[in-house]
Amino acid sequence: MAVVAISGTGRGVGKTAVGCALIAATPELRWVAVKVTPHRHGFGKGLPAGLWEETERESRKDTGRYLEAGAVASFLSVGVNLPSKDECTKLFGEVSRRVPEATAWMVESGGIDLSGMAEGRGPVLLLAVLGCDVEQWKPASQARLASVAALVLPAAFSQDRLPLELQAMKSFSLAQGEWLSEELLHFVREGTLPWKCK
Numbered sequence: 001m002a003v004v005a006i007s008g009t010g011r012g013v014g015k016t017a018v019g020c021a022l023i024a025a026t027p028e029l030r031w032v033a034v035k036v037t038p039h040r041h042g043f044g045k046g047l048p049a050g051l052w053e054e055t056e057r058e059s060r061k062d063t064g065r066y067l068e069a070g071a072v073a074s075f076l077s078v079g080v081n082l083p084s085k086d087e088c089t090k091l092f093g094e095v096s097r098r099v100p101e102a103t104a105w106m107v108e109s110g111g112i113d114l115s116g117m118a119e120g121r122g123p124v125l126l127l128a129v130l131g132c133d134v135e136q137w138k139p140a141s142q143a144r145l146a147s148v149a150a151l152v153l154p155a156a157f158s159q160d161r162l163p164l165e166l167q168a169m170k171s172f173s174l175a176q177g178e179w180l181s182e183e184l185l186h187f188v189r190e191g192t193l194p195w196k197c198k
Contacts, residue, residue, distance in 0.1 A: 001102070001103060001104060001105065002103075002104050002105070002123045002124075002125070003104070003105040003106075003107060003123070003124045003125070004019070004022060004104070004105070004106050004107070004124075004125050004127065004188060005107040005108075005109070005124060005125070005126050005127070006018060006019050006106070006107070006108045006109075006127050006128070006129060007108075007109050007126070007127075007128050007129075007141075007144065007148070008128060008129040008130065008131065008141075009128070009129075009130050009131055009132060009136075009137045009138075009141050009142075009145075010131050010132040010136065010137070010141075012131070013129050013130065013131030013132065013154065014129045014131065014152075014154050014179060015108050015109075015129045016035075016062040016065055016066070016108060017179040018127070018129050018152055018179050018180065019033065019066065019069075019106045019108055020065050020066060020068075020069035020179070021069070021178075021179040021180035022106065022180060022184075022185070022188060023066065023069040023070050023071055023106060024069045024070050025180055025185050026104075026185075026188075026189060027070055029103050029104040030072050030101055030102050030103045030104065031066075031070065031071040031072060031102065031103075031104050031105070031106055032071060032072060032073045032074070032075070032095060032099045032102035032104075032105055032106070033063070033066035033067075033071040033073070033074040033075070033105075033106040033107075033108070034074075034075045034076075034077055034091070034095060034105065034106070034107045034108070035062055035063060035066075035074075035075070035076050035077065035107075035108045035109070036077045036091075036107060036108065036109040037076070037077070037078055037109065038078075050077070050078065051075055051076070051077050051091065051094055051095070052075065052076045052077075052078065053073065053074070053075050053098070054066070054067060054074040054075065054076065061076075062076075062108070063075065063076050066106065071106065072099060072101065072102060073095075073098065073099040073102070075095060077091055092105075125149050125188060126147060126148040126149050127148060127149065127150055127151075127152055127188075128144075128145050128148045128150075128151050128152065129152045129154065130151055130152065130153055130154070130157050130162075131154060131156070131157055134161060134162070134163060142163070145166055145169075146165070146166075148169075149170065150169070150170040150171060150172060150184075150187060151166065151169055151170070151171040151172070152171070152172050152174065152184065153171055153172065153173045153174065154174050154179075155173075155174055155175060155176040155177070155178070158173070159171055159173065170187075172184040172187070
């Protein structure tokens with residue numbers, strides 16, 4: 001099983017849009033999507049910390065958008081902030097138990113370090129979607145960017161706006177109104193992850 005983990009430099013930069021576009025472009029895979037957040041994002045005050053499964057494909061929530069894009073299941077993991085290895089193992093174990101038919105994972109997080117999220121589950125590809133002014137980036141978010149495999153730059157964000165230490169990194173610029181490019185899809189499908197189910 002392979003895992004694509006998407007983080008970003010702020011809210012509303014396009015993490016979910018990129019994840020959905022990748023899922024829609026790879027229907028040969030049975031994706032499970034997991035959004036990891038310390039916040040409730042409008043899911044209700046009564047929602048306890050833990051794992052919540054989306055069941056409404058028409059939902060306007062990010063979890064519903066993943067189902068609409070073609071994921072076989074979509075979850076929200078709330079109340080998680082810098083999860084420990086044990087917490088990551090528990091999260092992935094629970095989702096695997098609920099969705100044993102999944103062949104690929106899409107994990108999204110705003111500012112949480114995803115590098116250890118899927119340890120032992122298979123190849124992990126870390127992507128970061130960049131947005132907002134560089135001056136607004138949190139220091140922890142900028143430090144984590146050095147560990148990602150590639151940067152995804154929405155149309156409003158040009159590579160020359162990157163800090164010098166990030167300008168040499170692999171990056172993919174997206175056209176206005178687009179959340180995926182052929183180059184990014186190839187990088188995910190062929191260049192980095194050894195997908196077994198084509």
